Amino acid sequence: MVYGEDKAKEFADRLNSICDRNEIPVRGRAGYLKERLPFTISLVGVRKWLIGESIPDTKKLADIATLLESTVEELISGNQGDSITPSVTPIKPDINTIPVKARLVPIISWVQAGDFCSSETQVLPYDCDMILCPEPSASDKTFALRVVGDSMTAPFGRTYPEGTIIFVDPDKEPSVGKRVVARTAKGQTFKQLAHNEFGELYLKPLNPAHHPIFETDIHICGVVIGSYNPE
Structure with missing residues (x-):
């Protein structure tokens, strides 16, 4: 997605703010997003979103919003409207699994x-x-x-x-x-x-x-x- 420099900076501010809200540490933030997004993206590509050098394609915004428990609207404009991300059916945890802190x-x-x-x-x-x-x-x-x-x-x-x-x-x-x-x-x-x-x-x-x-x-x-x- 091609936008002007100001738009890219504004998007980066919103993305980092949402990451802060989700308590994703600044150190390693690009790697954290890269590893969890359901599509292939380079570490450099994610870093460009975070520092305001580029904005992800429209089709990627829904996946980013879902990962961050946000909405496409909030990522684009900063408004926290009703979610327009795909609905996700909650998965019940297996009671027999042992959580591993990592x-x-x-x-x-x-x-x-x-x-x-x-x-x-x-x-x-x-x-x-x-x-x-x-x-x-x-x-x-x-x-x-x-x-x-x-x-x-x-x-x-x-x-x-x-x-x-x-x-x-x-x-x-x-x-x-x-x-x-x-x-x-x-x-x-x-x-x-x-x-x-x-x-x-x-x-x-x-x-x-x-x-x-x-x-x-x-x-x-x-x-x-x-x-x-x-x-």
């Missing part, structure tokens, strides 16, 4: 992880790619990383081969034995926090072919609270 978290690159570890506010752009973290205790600062290399590929027990997605929570207290993401003089790394007989902390790889990291200035960015290894 949250969407940003999945970032290792380069971004360096900025994330260095930032006091730890604010990320709200249009980062998002992934569902099923860990109920995850804080709102939790982020995800994709493992690179084989230093955490263990010969037995818990292992994290290359490509594994790990969920990292900066609010968790690091302790010996925990897997952590840390910043060292050589950059960011994923290792197990350990200590030697003198009580000195170091970073231990699970792969015995790799050397542990002994440094005086190791900064723990966050504790790994879970992982996902796709087939």
